[in-house]
Amino acid sequence: MIFRALSDTLEETVGSREASGFINLVGLAISEEIEAEYLRAAGTSRLDLRGTVDALIDLKRRMGGDFYVIEETERRVVLGNRRCPFGDLAVRSPAMCIVTSHVFGHMVAESQGYGRVTLADTIARGANGCRIVIDLDPDAPDDGGQPYFGKADA
Structure with missing residues (x-):
């Protein structure tokens, strides 16, 4: 897998902190390409919230994940x-x-104007599953999430 080789090589060469920064940049670039593909497939310039959530789940399913909706409101x-x-x-x-x-974060922010992603539980940190909280309201309590802002007004 490309990510495995990239991550391992970077961590061995420049260390974990620098590797994480590089992976951040790669993640942002990938998200823009992925979003463009879903927009083309939907024939629109912006996905609504339901379309965005469906796209996120579909993307991770194609990658081998098993994502599902726990909660979906207009705020979260x-x-x-x-x-x-x-x-x-x-x-x-x-x-x-x-x-x-x-x-x-990128896909939600582009469709909704704003999104804050909190990786509340992750398999990588030893949990049995992942729980990812995406706040759509910038005034919602922040539990250490990463904010993302859309390029255009939502």
């Missing part, structure tokens, strides 16, 4: 996952979870 989306799409790589390199955060 909570997704669960039973199988890591990165396999054992995430356990060895939890920074891979940042790729998920960036892809989810």
Whole structure:
């Protein structure tokens, strides 16, 4: 897997902190490409919230994950996952979870104007499954999430 080789090589060469920064940049670039593909498939310039959530789940399913909706309101989306799409790589390199955060955050922010992604529970940190909280309201309590802002007004 490309991510495994990239992550391992970077961590061995420049260390975990620098590797994490590079993976952040890669995650953002990937998210823009992925979003463009879903927009083309939907024939629209912006997905609504339901379309965005469906796209996130579909994307992770295609990668081998088993994501599902725990909660979905106009203020918040909570997704669960039973199988890591990165396999054992995430356990060895939890920074891979940042790729998920960036892809989810970017796509939600572009469709909704704002999204804050909190990786509440992750398989990489020893949980049985993942729980990803996506707040759509910038005034919602922050539990250490990463904020993302859309390029256009939502």
